[in-house]
Amino acid sequence: MSMMDDASFATLKNEVAAWVAGPGEEWSERIEQEGAVPEALVDELRERGYLSLAAPEELGGRGVGFPRFLQLMEHFSRLHASIRMLVHVNNGIWRAVERYATPEQLQEIVIPTIKGEKRIAFTLTEADAGTGADIRTTVRREGDTYVMNGEKHLITFGVSCDWWLLTARLEGTTGHEGTVALLVPNTDLPGAEVIDDSLTMGITGTDHAILHFHDTPVPVSALIGEEGQGxxxxxxxxxxxxxxxxxxxxxxxxxxxxxxxxxxxxxxxxxxxxxxxxxxxxxxxxxxxxxxxxxxxxxxxxxxxxxxxxxxxxxxxxxxxxxxxxxxxxxxxxxxxxxxxxxxxxxxxxxxxxxxxxxxxxxxxxxxxxxxxxxxxxxxxxxxxx
CATH class of the missing domain: 1.20.140.10 (Butyryl-CoA Dehydrogenase, subunit A, domain 3)
Incomplete structure (x- = not known):
């Protein structure tokens, strides 16, 4: 796995610090005034490579190792929380799926996400469940399809994302056993309802979703890893x-x-x-x-x-x-x-x-x-x- 050399990282860190102190703060003020994250800001973050910092170069990232990425997060976090959230999530979500993804999932979903061209929303939290092992969203397999029922809430980027990395369990299982992870496309899936729940105390402009699923068909090919690894x-x-x-x-x-x-x-x-x-x-x-x-x-x-x-x-x-x-x-x-x-x-x-x-x-x-x-x-x- 290739990593950024010391000199390149020093240059990058100085660049990020300057951006945070200048354009980044201007964007922060604009987000608060408009109540939304401008698409032009997302474009700028992508073009500067700030959405691709932590992933290895062979996957389209910039090869910034984790301890060094934290140094950059220390700077980004001084800005508006919505900017921090964009950088934080996009530079981390690939870790969940990269080593489990099929070659097709890697090319279609993971690499475009690393490049900042697509967005995956981490979809675990439920209104009536806590730690993850007690999740209640279920799937049952019918041939090449999972039929999904349940609810997710507090899903950051759940409205605007391209895919949900969604954790559910096979019907009839308990605890960690039977949990599955699915990369579900955020399209007009039958039985899926996306509710925009973005009026929050802070992190103005970042979208959050409540998701309802009623007999929603999801192809088995959406599975990440194996059944039981959710x-x-x-x-x-x-x-x-x-x-x-x-x-x-x-x-x-x-x-x-x-x-x-x-x-x-x-x-x-x-x-x-x-x-x-x-x-x-x-x-x-x-x-x-x-x-x-x-x-x-x-x-x-x-x-x-x-x-x-x-x-x-x-x-x-x-x-x-x-x-x-x-x-x-x-x-x-x-x-x-x-x-x-x-x-x-x-x-x-x-x-x-x-x-x-x-x-x-x-x-x-x-x-x-x-x-x-x-x-x-x-x-x-x-x-x-x-």
């Missing part, structure tokens, strides 16, 4: 590294909140001196800084565990997301407090940052679910401190 595809291929990437997005957004608070504290004068001269504000900013650094190091530790294929990689990914999410909540809350009443108004960027920060609390699983994963590893001895 959760293996969803959890190992996508969710594990995605949780690490989301944790780094917490770090990047926290850094943006911190910088906004620092800058404001220097310009805001009360009773004859800047807020930055007041010890209470200094202590708040100092705690923010320390917690950002600590979360950042844990994210990289989890990335190393994933890259090395260590048995504790799953627990590490959950642990780093737990810590980063809690850190982001505290940092953004402190930053908003530095702004006082001014931070509550939409004219201040910290207001958008504060709203966008809430999504990571449930993205790729809540902290309660992460705690269960970590607790199991601690109790069975697979967690370690190396």
């Amino acid at each position: 959760l293996e595809v969803a959890l190992g291929g996508f969710l594990l590294p995605s949780r690490i990437s989301v944790a780094m997005s917490c770090v990047g957004l926290a850094e943006r909140a911190q910088q906004l608070a620092v800058d404001f504290s220097k310009e805001r004068v009360t009773f004859g001196k800047p807020l930055a001269k007041r010890q209470a504000i200094q202590f708040m900013l100092a705690r923010n800084h320390a917690k950002i650094l600590a979360a950042r190091e844990l994210v990289y530790a989890a990335a190393r565990a994933f890259g090395e294929g260590r048995p504790d990689a799953g627990a590490m990914s959950s642990a780093c997301k737990m810590v980063a999410v809690d850190m982001l909540a505290e940092v953004t809350d402190n930053a908003l407090q530095v702004f006082g009443g001014r931070g509550y108004f939409k004219r201040e960027p910290i207001e958008r940052v504060y709203r966008d920060a809430r999504a990571q609390r449930f993205e790729e699983g809540s902290n309660e679910i992460q705690s269960l994963i970590v607790a199991r590893a601690v109790l069975d001895g697979t967690a370690n401190y190396a």
Whole structure:
């Protein structure tokens, strides 16, 4: 697997940093004003290669290894959450399907997705199910067709995508057994209903869907992997590294909140001196800084565990997301407090940052679910401190 060399990556990282500080911030403001992600922005991200960063060159990507990709995510995450989401999902979803895909699926679906020409939506979450093993969407096989029934919700890009990477279970099975992963085309499938559910607190402009399936026919050729591997595809291929990437997005957004608070504290004068001269504000900013650094190091530790294929990689990914999410909540809350009443108004960027920060609390699983994963590893001895 070919990877980008050091000099090329240094150039790319500088380019991304400059884009984030300039055009990226202009796009962020436009998204908030218009309430939608302009197609021209998606085109620009694709043309710059930002939707193809992490995949290997032989698949049409740019060969940026995972730890280095996280460095770029740290920059992208300082922008509007919808920009971060585009970069995050498109640079991760290929991992779930690439090693399971047939040659036909690779050429028709995976490679165009890596190039940013097509989009796959990760489709696991259900309204009345939690961890994945309890999914209720079912399929039954009738010859060369699966007949699907069920509901999915909170499906990011579920309206605009070209395919849903959908996890279901064979009728009559329980637990992990019998789960299947399907690449289902987002077309006018019989019995399929797509409900646009995009009015969210933050991440303005990113579409989200509720999906209803009633005796919807799906060709067996849509199967990714084998019957019984559905959760293996969803959890190992996508969710594990995605949780690490989301944790780094917490770090990047926290850094943006911190910088906004620092800058404001220097310009805001009360009773004859800047807020930055007041010890209470200094202590708040100092705690923010320390917690950002600590979360950042844990994210990289989890990335190393994933890259090395260590048995504790799953627990590490959950642990780093737990810590980063809690850190982001505290940092953004402190930053908003530095702004006082001014931070509550939409004219201040910290207001958008504060709203966008809430999504990571449930993205790729809540902290309660992460705690269960970590607790199991601690109790069975697979967690370690190396």
